Amino acid sequence: MAYRKTPAEIRRLEAAREHLVVCATEVVADVGWAQASVTAVADAAGIAAGSVYQHFSSKSALAVEVFRRAAQREVDVLGEVLEGEGDPADRLRRGVEVFARRALENHGLAYALLAAPAEPAVGAERLAFRRRYRALFASVVEEGVAGDQLPRQDAAITAAALTGAIGEVLVYPLSTSAAEDADLLVAGLTSVALRCAGAAP
Amino acid sequence: MAYRKTPAEIRRLEAAREHLVVCATEVVADVGWAQASVTAVADAAGIAAGSVYQHFSSKSALAVEVFRRAAQREVDVLGEVLEGEGDPADRLRRGVEVFARRALENHGLAYALLAAPAEPAVGAERLAFRRRYRALFASVVEEGVAGDQLPRQDAAITAAALTGAIGEVLVYPLSTSAAEDADLLVAGLTSVALRCAGAAP
């Protein structure tokens, strides 16, 4: 054997892959999935189009990886808050708030994760992550119902409603003044989310 | 002049166009926008692919027409209820109910209208119609707030939340038992929608 990858070489390759994913994420956040061609992504990462296939077997595989990384971060953050300390309604309020703030801070990425047109593989992944959001919300709601802080309700439906409501409010520009003021928007969104779950105002 | 369309001929052409739109709608409801190729749609209508271009300048134009027709029907039905008789909270309840029942009855079309991946032109149209849904909901909520039947709130945000919540609950299969029983699902959805707007249970 005249050649074997040294640890340094392996690290270099992993770093290259990492760099590709990061750049691809930026491109997607900027221009959306549809415009994020292999060429565009490769250009952004400073490599040739063909080199993308050193790291991923297909464009879809790269897209899925980009989606998973970004979506996982959001699930983690949301889960952290929703499963943390405090009574359920308050955790819900803080969860919505933190989710909203992060989405507003990185609007392009949030749109890509929540709603932007995407190829089927990414669509499937999105579905899977929506299920996870719903599961997180459902737990909190169930807990609130069990502890009598929230009225009796179908937690799964409430969780789906919360997921949809938050997405819609954040993703599409609102015509009200709240759209210009992030604080007002977040306040309005947390209010509506709490009402959704039947939490006392 | 040796040829001029007779009224009967004009009617025949209009009917052919109509038939094309109807068939295209069915195809879209069945297989989604992505799979609804010009060939598939033409086959469904019993004409050649090229003939589609007698009626529409492009595939996009046909898709937009299909979307508009179907979406307009839903806006009309919803508007009818939301702007009808009764106190605002009750109108909201009935509006959600009628919307949900129609969506569940024609799940494929509802999915195509609300969420299925589609080309940009259809996406733009979807945005426009979502605005109209929001406007309808916002009016009812504002009325309810003005008449003290609903608590003070940002009607635009509530309207967006309602739109998103209803869409999410209806479009994605739920894991709870409610998914199998349309009545339970509708009941759960109307409950959550009313809570969303702050209506007393």
Place this chain on the structure above:
DNA sequence: AGAAGCTCTGAATGCTGGTTCACTTCTTTC
């Protein structure tokens, strides 16, 4: 230094699906 085996390149390839167009078929008018 040189052989072996890897990564990287980017132009060529191939697929997919909308669109065109020369031709056929039907309708109208005289």
Place this chain on the structure above:
DNA sequence: GAAAGAAGTGAACCAGCATTCAGAGCTTCT
């Protein structure tokens, strides 16, 4: 019935974009 013109056909065309691949350039090991 024949001329004029429109509608209808479907195979050929073309554009866009993911994917491939033969060669150039590096790394590793003896």
